[in-house]
Amino acid sequence: MTEVFGRVHDLESARAGNGLPDPSGEPDGSWIRTASGAAVWVPSVTASEIDFVPVGTISATDVQAAIAEVAAEASGAVSSVFTRTGAVTAATSDYDAVQVDFTPAGTIAATNTQAAVEEVATEAASALAAHIGDTSDAHDGSAISFVPAGTISATDVQAAIEEVAAEAGGGVPTSRTLTAGAALTGGGDLSANRTFDVAVDGSTIEISSDALRVKADGITANEIAAGAVGASELASTAVTPATYGDATHVGQFTVDADGRITAAADVAITGSGITKVPASYYRRTAGDYSLNNFSSFAAIDATNLNRTLAAATGDILEITLTSRYGAEAVNAFIDAATIVSSAAVNYVSGGAGNSGDFGVAGWVGLSGVSNTLGGSVFYTVQAGDISGGNVTVRLMYRTGSAAVKTLRAGTAQNDALFYGVKNLLH
Numbered sequence: 273m274t275e276v277f278g279r280v281h282d283l284e285s286a287r288a289g290n291g292l293p294d295p296s297g298e299p300d301g302s303w304i305r306t307a308s309g310a311a312v313w314v315p316s317v318t319a320s321e322i323d324f325v326p327v328g329t330i331s332a333t334d335v336q337a338a339i340a341e342v343a344a345e346a347s348g349a350v351s352s353v354f355t356r357t358g359a360v361t362a363a364t365s366d367y368d369a370v371q372v373d374f375t376p377a378g379t380i381a382a383t384n385t386q387a388a389v390e391e392v393a394t395e396a397a398s399a400l401a402a403h404i405g406d407t408s409d410a411h412d413g414s415a416i417s418f419v420p421a422g423t424i425s426a427t428d429v430q431a432a433i434e435e436v437a438a439e440a441g442g443g444v445p446t447s448r449t450l451t452a453g454a455a456l457t458g459g460g461d462l463s464a465n466r467t468f469d470v471a472v473d474g475s476t477i478e479i480s481s482d483a484l485r486v487k488a489d490g491i492t493a494n495e496i497a498a499g500a501v502g503a504s505e506l507a508s509t510a511v512t513p514a515t516y517g518d519a520t521h522v523g524q525f526t527v528d529a530d531g532r533i534t535a536a537a538d539v540a541i542t543g544s545g546i547t548k549v550p551a552s553y554y555r556r557t558a559g560d561y562s563l564n565n566f567s568s569f570a571a572i573d574a575t576n577l578n579r580t581l582a583a584a585t586g587d588i589l590e591i592t593l594t595s596r597y598g599a600e601a602v603n604a605f606i607d608a609a610t611i612v613s614s615a616a617v618n619y620v621s622g623g624a625g626n627s628g629d630f631g632v633a634g635w636v637g638l639s640g641v642s643n644t645l646g647g648s649v650f651y652t653v654q655a656g657d658i659s660g661g662n663v664t665v666r667l668m669y670r671t672g673s674a675a676v677k678t679l680r681a682g683t684a685q686n687d688a689l690f691y692g693v694k695n696l697l698h
Contacts, residue, residue, distance in 0.1 A: 298672055510532050552579035553692030555591075561679040563604050563687075569625040569668040572679065578611065579693040581651070583663035587653045588696040592663055594646035595689040597637030598678030604671050606679075607631035608649070611655040611664040620651040625668065637677055646690075664694045 319336035329345065332338035353360040369386035378396065384389040413430030423439065426432040450459040450466050456470040472478055509532055516536055517524030526535035554576045561572050570694040571577070583589070591608050609616035609625060616625055623629030630636060634647050657663050671677050680687035 369402035550581040551694040556681040558682040567627040577667040596680040599642035602677040604677035605631035606635040
């Protein structure tokens with residue numbers, strides 16, 4: 273290694289400080305110390321005296337000229353790189369593939385990356401087109417490599433597929449059994465084709481066209497829990513909830529085949545819609561009737577026990593009598609007859625009003641018996657009973673001897689007689 277101690281103008285200080293000989297009379301230069309420690313005076317040289325080997329764009333052959341060329345090339349200083357200033361470093365997208373060099377290799381002669389990629393794409397497309405539609409053995413499964421895996425040891429696809437087929441050739445053992453689960457029937461071992469069916473009870477659920485459905489009328493009270501069907505489960509009938517009918521209206525309702533009310537309304541009750549039942553009655557509270565001997569039926573009281581009311585053929589009359597007999601030793605029989613023009617037409621008992629008839633059952637007074645008699649009897653109005661749109665019904669009697677039988681009607685025993693006629697169907 274050498275040391276430079278100074279230029280000649282520093283001669284004295286360099287020499288004095290380092291114990292060097294006086295170089296007076298020597299050319300301008302510098303003292304240097306060699307690796308062995310010897311001091312050597314080296315004359316000064318200029319840059320133009322130092323050789324330079326041309327390189328790159330620098331063609332100078334000495335250092336002075338080379339530095340001048342470098343300075344000349346650098347005189348147009350760059351103020352920014354890719355719009356960035358300062359200490360600029362390369363960034364993504366600074367260069368495209370055309371600007372990136374590529375060293376030609378193989379069949380690719382391009383010298384930049386863009387052109388090299390285009391050459392590769394062209395060659396690949398050409399190679400692919402050449403083999404589209406190939407069916408030659410050179411491209412079958414045996415030409416495709418396969419990496420052994422699991423129990424497959426083949427090294428090509430063809431052989432690998434054959435190994436898989438061989439392993440699977442045994443299939444599932446016929447002893448394997450398919451068992452029907454809950455709500456299913458069928459199954460069995462695999463020695464034959466097996467099917468499964470859905471188990472249905474046939475009363476609630478049924479199978480129709482390979483589909484499950486609820487059987488018609490299959491849902492009964494047994495399948496519906498008590499209280500499960502409430503107002504929210506019932507379809508609305510659009511009937512307004514209310515109380516129908518009052519003192520002047522009657523409720524009118526429409527009921528469908530399922531018993532549901534589908535319409536409801538109040539209908540006013542008018543007088544024209546009400547018909548009073550024709551009735552006529554007589555009540556006697558004073559004065560008994562004396563029933564004298566008559567071999568055929570005669571009137572008891574042609575005035576008071578003679579009731580007239582509106583009627584038509586076919587109407588039903590209810591004829592009522594309540595009274596009491598005396599205890600005389602005489603039989604007495606009472607009947608009722610329709611009267612037209614003061615003459616009896618028909619007897620309600622069905623008799624003819626002669627001495628052989630016994631009148632209305634229950635209206636008989638026996639000899640020596642003081643008994644209560646009476647009750648209702650019903651009669652259908654005949655065509656010959658009508659006179660002027662009315663029917664007249666009269667109480668008739670007969671006795672079995674010359675003695676008198678009393679019909680109580682308000683004596684000391686405080687009896688009373690009631691006789692009335694009512695048209696039920698008018």
